[in-house]
Amino acid sequence: MFEQAARLNRRRFLKAVVRAGAVLAAPYVIPGTVLGKDGGVLPSERITLGGIGIGNRGTYDLGCFLQESDVRFLAVCDVKAARREAVKKMADAKYGTTDCATYRDFRELLARPDIDAVLIATGPNWHATAAIAAAKAGKDVYCEKPCTKNIAQSLELAATFRRTGRVFQGGMQRRNLPQFEFAVELARRGKLGKLHTVHAQPRGMATSSSGWAPEEPQPPREEVDWDMYLGPAAWRPFNKKLLDGFNFEKGGGMVGGGVLEWGSHCVDICQWANGADLTAPVEYDPPAGGRAAARYANGVNLVLRDDGWLALGSCPVRFEGDMGWVETGDNGDIAASSPALLVGRGAKIPGYPANNHIRDFLNCVKTRGQPRASADVACWSHIACHAANIAIFLNRKLKYDLKKHEFIGDAEANRLRSEALREPWRL
Amino acid sequence: MPRKRFCVLCAALFAGAVSAMAADRACAAARPIAAAEQQGYTGGSEKAPLGTLQSADATPAAKALACKQLAICGTKAAVPALAALLGDEKLASWARIALEAIPDPSADESLRKAMGKVQGRLLVGVINSIGVRRDAKAAGGLAARLKDADAEVASAAAAALGRIGGPAAAKALEPMLAAAPPAVRTEVAEGCVLCAERFLAEGNRDEAVRLYDTVRKADVPRQKVLEATRGAILARGAAGVPLLVEQLRSTDSAALGIGLRTARELPGPEATDALAAEMARMASDRQALMLVALADRGDSRALPAVLKAAAGGATHVRIAAMGALERFGNATCVPVLLEAAVESDAELAQKARGTLTKLSGQEVDADLLARLPQAAGKTRQVIIEVAGQRRITAALPAIVRCAEDGDAGVRGAAVEALGAMGGAQQAADLVKVLRKADANEHAGIEKALMTISGRGGAACAAHLAPLAQAGDSALRMIALHALACAGGPEALAAVRAAVNDKDEAVQDEAVRTLSTWPSMWPEDALAAEPLLALAKSAKKVTHQVLALRGYLQYVHGTRKLKDDERLAKVNAVMPLVTRPEEKRLVISALGTIETAGSLEMLVNFAADPALAGEACSAIVGLAEKKDLKGVSRQQLQKALQTAAEKSKGAPKKKAEDLLKALK
Secondary structure: OHHHHHHHHHHHHHHHHOOOOOOOOOOOOOOHHHHOOOOOOOOOOOEEEEEEOOOHHHHHHHHHHHOOOOEEEEEEEOOEHHHHHHHHHHHHHHHOOOOOEEEOOHHHHHOOOOOOEEEEOOOHHHHHHHHHHHHHOOOEEEEOOOOOOOHHHHHHHHHHHHHHOOOEEEOOHHHHOHHHHHHHHHHHOOOOOOEEEEEEOOOOOOOOOOOOOOOOOOOOOOOEOHHHHHOOOOOOOOOHHHOOOOOOOOOOOOOOOHHHHOHHHHHHHHHHHOOOOOOOOOEEOOOEOOEEEEEOOOOOEEEEEOOOOOOOOOOOEEEEEOOEEEEEOOOOOEEEOOHHHHOOOOOOOOOOOOHHHHHHHHHHHHHOOOOOOOHHHHHHHHHHHHHHHHHHHHOOOEEEEOOOOEEOOOHHHHHOOOOOOOOOOOO | OOHHHHHHHHHHHHHOOOOHHHHHHHHHOOOOHHHHHHOOOOOOOOHHHHHHHHOOOOOHHHHHHHHHHHHHHOOHHHHHHHHOOOOOOOOHHHHHHHHHHOOOHHHHHHHHHHHOOOOHHHHHHHHHHHHHHOOHHHHHHHHHHOOOOOHHHHHHHHHHHHHHOOHHHHHHHOOHHHHOOHHHHHHHHHHHHHHHHHHHHOOOHHHHHHHHHHHHHOOOOHHHHHHHHHHHHHHHHHHHHHHHHHHHHOOOHHHHHHHHHHHHHOOOHHHHHHHHHHHHHOOHHHHHHHHHHHHHHOOHHHHHHHHHHHHOOOHHHHHHHHHHHHHHOOHHHHHHHHHHHOOOOHHHHHHHHHHHHHOOOHHHHHHHHHHOOOOOHHHHHHHHHHHHHHOOHHHHHHHHHHOOOOOHHHHHHHHHHHHHHOOHHHHHHHHHHHHHOOHHHHHHHHHHHHHHHHHHHHHHHHHHHHHHHOOOHHHHHHHHHHHHHHOOHHHHHHHHHHOOOOOHHHHHHHHHHHHOOOOOOHHHHHHHHHHHHHHHHOOOHHHHHHHHHHHHHHHHHOOOOOHHHHHHHHHHHHHHOOOHHHHHHHHHHHOOOOEHHHHHHHHHHHOOOOOHHHHHHHHHHHHOOOOOEOOOHHHHHHHHHHHHHHOOHHHHHHHHHHHHHHO
16 A cells, blocks of 8 residues: 555656756766767777677667667677578668678687677577687677576686676666666665665576477578587487577576576666675575565575566566665656655666667776676676575575585585586586 | 467477476476475485486486486486496586586596596587586696697696696696697686686785786787786786786787776775876876776775866866766865866766766765855856755755845756755745746746655645635646645645636646546545536536546545445446546446446446447456455356457457356
8 A cells, every 4th residue: 555655646746856856876877978989998999799699689689789889790690590691681781781790600700800799699508608708709798698507607707707807798787777776776875774675576486497308300500500509508409499598598407497587687686776796695595475585694685576566567676774665667667665765766768778788888898897787796696596596496495605605504505506518618 | 588488398398208307397487486386306316317327218318307316416326327428429418417516526536537438529528527626636637638639628628727726737738838739729828827816816926927927928819818917917916017007008909908907906005096197197088098997996096186187188088087086086076076067068067067966975065065155156056956966955045045046047956956855844935936936937946846745745735825826827827736746635625726716727727636636645535525526517528527537546546445335436426427538447447346246337338349348358357356256156257258259369368268267
């Protein structure tokens, strides 16, 4: 009742506040002028881009990249011929040329010295392996989420991008959407009082397996490179039903599921709100009553839940402090315990466009700074999701040692921290 | 993953040779959470999966998933069966999943032995697993493999040695920086960098520096040189500053890039001082990049240099400097920023104002507050704007005075700031200002009053109500808008009175305001009674329609009434509902009233082709509720049959599905 009242009142209130002023400043944004007229570490340079695994989501991302005047897309790699050709057509049409190169093996694309950065939008099976390979080849990386398949990959991702000095942006674009920024700022600046609970909606908590489907005749490698598609996932025969979607993010097929798929968004935002970008919860409970819970070392609770959200669109998050709460989601609205909290919220952007997030990445390619969903940020938010998944899978409470990166006193859980990659792939 | 696609996958898995365990888990993902909670891993022994591995009859699929189970529960006993699969092209990757996870040393031993048995990609896989397990006993064997004719095997060995680290690994890798063929050298260099990293982590700084420097000078790919350079700078600590500065001065963009990155990482005051000094010497384009790096460092030791950069020079450099001030600036930055905030360059001025808003510290508030009385013109305007943005409530009395300043810009800024942070007292002040203001300033004051009223609520109503009786009808309209934002009984009474205003335009606005009066606030339910009265007997038809709509929205939204009470109110108003637009509002309300009566009314509405779509959707929505009070199975069936017959698309399918479930 209280929640609904606040929301409805807000509808009227918003008419009144029309840009009352952005009191809660967004994090530091680099103005375009700082980067020089044409951009680039040397201002005359454009950012040259390659694409790896450009399906539906990747095509959307690529569309955002192509809108940026300082980006030149040079090449696409995909294991599917149809995708290679479709993306080439898209890029060539944009530039009025026939120059966009196509590759079946991403290593050939990474070997090109004229490519600065890559967009990785394969299935999650490949994300970490390809991103790490790209960094080692000297490329900056925009990588869709979930960025990793397990805790070990998360740590390796962060370590590699530190070591190589390359820029990484995980596809958690809500980090650059105003309603999430605003809600996070309320939490981080103490406007809600002492923060005690952050809520995320992972949309399902079942752990799942991708298994082994019946063998079907394998198409020619030029048409579909099944071996490359499987990549680091354990071997299994060709089956066209496994050819789309997130089939191998669980590797051989043990721990996966909704906590990771959507949690990499909403848990990530909760981490941000809690000032926990470089940490993760230390205790994880299995689900009970439709909710799974975790606790940070600072005492804040992370609740993974599907129930009881206000109607603010997909991927909702809610932050509760001892003086108030705020909730937001993909429809761009924000609800709060008090209308006063909403003053200065700025423009509403419904949906979850990636333009700002991609611009953030491109700016950092030039400045060599860290984007909002850097490899370190992605590492920790994914660890939180993986650890929660393991607690759900094992159906028991777990404690996590943040320094040793191991579950305390639980050998089975520790075995689920990593998984061997199929030969010849390694991180 | 979209549910539909996942279900397709589940179906495929069911059709295939999938173990019962895997199939259960895959399908569980499509179940509700409550069901998923019931099944999770409950522990298990290795007996069954090990038996599967050892069975001649087991399919490859069964063996693969047995390997997965052994990754969790396998022991030393499972190692021989797993090791036997390392030469199997289909199952080796599955076997290594278990072998990498089993902690027993026998797993290491089996992998070491396999190094001498398998070849090609399978050997690469075995070596990779040895690297993951960091098996130091394998260092000798791996060192020998560095010279393998197969470049992939040699590269894997180099990578594994890097992961294992230590003097033996470094000793094996270092000479290969020169000796290895180009195809292998990249991994050798990487192995060396990893070894150096580990030396540093273990406290052997000198050896780390030496190894990093060796890689830096080797003929290896540029990226590896950059990594080694970064490592060499960080490993040296403060002594790494010259090498860092060398990168920042380089004409090579890659070197500059690693320098900029490392400038953010190298800790210590010496580094900050050197970087700030270097920034001052740089050309403007690099200066801007360096300022962004200094901002990321967040060390206020750089403040004097950054403040100087903000005070003058190229615009983009000044803007970058202000960005850094946002991170670590303080009250000493206020004069420079205030000057910049009134410069003619719009972007620069905007950035300066933004930076003033973001500077942290109460001393910044105090400084701005102290400057306000002395400031004039544009500077005064900026201070007021910033005070509003920073929510400096102590400045409210001074800002109220500025609302009647001789400068229009100052007046506008003052009104906006009052709107941003004022309370009931400032609502009263603004009403006074409004009465004296020119008409062209009414809009700004109205917006501020609405903002304050929305925030302050009913406490503002007492100050606004007299305005609703002002002589100027334009002021009375403003009062209505602000009162609607304030809400509460007093505001409602004022708006109700305005329904009989002498000016017809004010009457119209009053009815419009009343018709959108929210019904969720307990005190706002009072709007229902006047709305009903207007719906029945307003003189103007438009007023009747607006009032009826408002009333129906109240019935729809109120949580104070029980379902049967809401239904009674709908029935009572039905004689007034004649147009399709209002009928749709009725349907919408009925869709939230979980009673037999509402279901019956919806069935009747479904008979009208113009309303069937909405009515059928509402029927389906109600039918999905678990506890429909007083609804017989027969009535529900009849309603769903109507919905299935009269609707199309998703509601029709849903109705059919619900009918099937009912049967």
